[in-house]
Amino acid sequence: METINVARDTSQKLFLESFIARAFRDKLPFAIWKKPKLGLVEMILDKDPQTHTPDTLDLDELPEGFLIHPFQRSETNQPVYIKATLYERLILGENVPIAGREWDREEIADQANEAFIRSKIAALPAQKDSNSSKKAQFIATVSKAVACIEQGAFYKVVPARLKKKKLPPDFDLAGVFLALCEAYPNAFVNCYFSEGSGCWIGASPETLIRTKGDSFYTMALAGTQKARGDNPLKNAAWTQKEIEEQALVSRYIVNCFKKIRLREYQELGPKTTVAGGLLHLKSEFLVDMRATNFPQLGSVMLKLLHPTSAVCGMPKENALDFLASEETFDRTYFAGFVGPVNLDGETDLFVNLRCARLENNEALLFAGAGITEDSVPEKEWEETELKCTILGKFIQTRKSR
Incomplete structure (x- = not known):
């Protein structure tokens, strides 16, 4: 894929800015994204400003659009669908x-769009109960989780933390999006807004499901370490804790297959993969939906998989109860799933990781850590710091003049 230089490709940045500014000006939901390993940026705008909550998660029944689903549905956190x-x-x-666009050259060349977008983000109301997580509190939660695992309450749990950062006075949403596309070609880089979800930007490394034609795909991604050296894949050394954590996520997917009596699938891995300056262990699962006579597999697996072991834990209900009692903030759409649906015959939904909610001149950065019986609380805090840095360093960077 050809890399980009944000400063050089002024025309692209201006086009993105005009698209985002138009949506904010007319109070219209929008989504912009780049799929992993592709050099194509796609964007949709819903000309109906009303927030749409989909009646169904049966993918075949949804029109072309972009799905935004929370970690847990509630009265305040509902799925949002942006129609294309x-x-x-x-x-x-x-x-x-x-040529041929719905707005003219003068609008695209308007240098004021960047400042206008900043003003709209600054005016977005702050999320309730969104104080930054304290280190001592997070470490105490991890220690309690390890004790619960030793007592047999669950095998794994994934507590999250929140880190708030002020946006710089020259924050450039379109520029940050393009910079993330350049830096993380293997991630799902995305930015979206609706009245229901708020404004988010992210670079997720994890596919939840993908369907195209007769093909179904999902992955198990777990274990985290910093990429080091000129050849980080060869330098990777995984601990027993990280290997077991990834195996639990793979086992969770296989158990979902067993629930629907699906036995014909291909499993590849685990192998080390690079995602945004971090290394993870990844296993991939592929199914031929025609050969298995299971054309609805995408919708069925979507309901079974979410929330996955990688963002919640195992057993699911026990892990959810622990998170509800320990986390002091609302995850809202962090660790939910997002992505395009039924565009060009393909659906790509990603776990909403490495993401930030933008509001009130601040970025709310979210990160979780997979806890098993071998977890060391201090190291788990450091892992969440690494994950927050992936996106935070782009959001807080001032533009060079």
Whole structure:
């Protein structure tokens, strides 16, 4: 994939800014994303400003659009669906074709769009109960989790933390998005807004499900360490704790297959993979839906998988009860799932990780840590710091003048 230089590709940044500014100006939901390993930026806008809560998660029944699903449904956290009533695409590294668009050259060339977008983000109301997590409190939660695992309450649990950072006065949403595309070509880079979900930006390494034609795909991703050296894949050395953590996530997927009596699937891995300066262990699962006579597999597995062992724990209900009692903030859409549905015959949904909610001149950064009986509380805190840094360093970077 051809890499991009944000400063050089001024036309692309201006086009993204005009798209985002139009949505904010008209109070319309929008989504912008780049799929892993592709140099294509896709964007949709829903010309209906009303927040749409989908009646179903049966993927085949949804129109073309973008699905935003919370970690846990509640009265305040509902799924949001952005319909693709306007659909645009950009090829990274190429000049933006302006002819034929719904807005004119003068609007695209408006340098005031960047400041306008900042003002709209600053005006977004702050999330309730969104204080930054304290280190001592998080370490105490991890210690309690390990004790619960030793007592047999669950095998694994994934407590999360929240870290708040002030946005710089020259925060550039379109520039940050393009910079993330360049830095993390293997991630699902995304930015979206609706009245129901708020404004988010992220670079997720984890596919929840993908369906295209007769093919179904999912992955088990767990274990985290910093990528080091010129060849980080060869330098990786995994501990027993990390290997077991990844095995639990793979086992969770296999158990979901067993629940629906699906025996014909291909499992690849585990293998080490690079995602945004971090290394993870990944196993991949592929199913031929035609050969297994299971055309609804995507919708069925979506309901079974979420929330996965990688963001919740095992057994699921016990882990959820622990998180509800220990976490002092609302995850809202962190650790939920997001992605395009039924666009060009393909659905790609990703776990909403390495993400931030933008509001009130602040970024709310979220990160979780997979806790097993071998977890060391101090190291788990350090892991969440690494995960927050992935996105935080882009959000807080001032532009060079």
